Amino acid sequence: MKKIITLICFVFAFTLIISCSGYGKKIVFNGTEVYYTSQVEKKDAEKLGAFLVRSEFANGKGKSVQLTKNEENNHFVFRMVVNEEAAKSDMYEILFKAMAIQLSDSVFNASPVDFHVCDDRFNTLKELAFR
Numbered sequence: 001m002k003k004i005i006t007l008i009c010f011v012f013a014f015t016l017i018i019s020c021s022g023y024g025k026k027i028v029f030n031g032t033e034v035y036y037t038s039q040v041e042k043k044d045a046e047k048l049g050a051f052l053v054r055s056e057f058a059n060g061k062g063k064s065v066q067l068t069k070n071e072e073n074n075h076f077v078f079r080m081v082v083n084e085e086a087a088k089s090d091m092y093e094i095l096f097k098a099m100a101i102q103l104s105d106s107v108f109n110a111s112p113v114d115f116h117v118c119d120d121r122f123n124t125l126k127e128l129a130f131r
Contacts, residue, residue, distance in 0.1 A: 024036045030058040031058060031063065032052055032058035039069035051103070063080075066122055077113070078116070087126060096117060101130075
């Protein structure tokens with residue numbers, strides 16, 4: 001009976017760990033959660049986080065972003081959780097595109113960065129391709 005309980009606890013813990021890491025590994029920079037997937041290296045996420053602090057995007061207020069790569073075109077993909085108003089706003093879209101250009105130039109050595117506007121579960125609401 002003890003082995004069965006131990007096995008059940010192990011399966012529960014393993015399932016909990018797997019379900020919590022669906023966004024990738026997490027590093028926190030001044031209140032901003034930076035998740036990164038296995039498609040990018042930790043050093044890229046650290047460079048991103050350092051830039052977010054320098055640019056005062058990471059300002060102590062809770063924000064969540066994710067860094068990954070599009071395997072088809074090899075672009076970095078910067079995914080940011082936003083509220084509904086920002087997701088629908090043309091003005092914010094201009095700011096998001098400018099941020100993608102700045103990330104490309106300042107963080108990723110001119111590599112293209114696509115910007116994904118996401119809900120609070122990192123579901124993509126809008127894709128802004130790098131130009």
